[in-house]
Amino acid sequence: MMDPLEIDDFDRLAMPARALFLIGPDKRCRSTILYPATTGRNFAEVLRVIDSLYLTSCVQVGTPANWHSGDEVLLAMNAPEAA
Known part of the structure; x- marks a missing residue:
């Protein structure tokens, strides 16, 4: 992917952006992350x-910002009520 906002100083050409697409088992795009050429990636x-x-x-929950595996989660708004 070419980033029209990031221009190479020498050739004056658009620099490639770093793009990550996470595809689920259902073959649908679940997440996209686009980094400018001048920004490092965070693995x-x-x-x-x-x-x-x-x-x-697997579970109807949400994860807050900076969540890591094992941290507390949020109940999803569309989760069925406990009986």
Whole structure:
């Protein structure tokens, strides 16, 4: 993917952006992360997102910002009420 906002100083060409697409078993895009060419990637965040996607596909919960596996989760708004 080319980033039109990031221009190479030497050739004056658009620089490639770093894009990550996480595809679920149902072949649907579950997450996209786009980094400018000048920004490093955070692999810990990618692993956190994968953990969250897996958990929320198995259980009707949500994960807050900075959540890590084993941390507390949020009840999903559409979760059925406990009987």
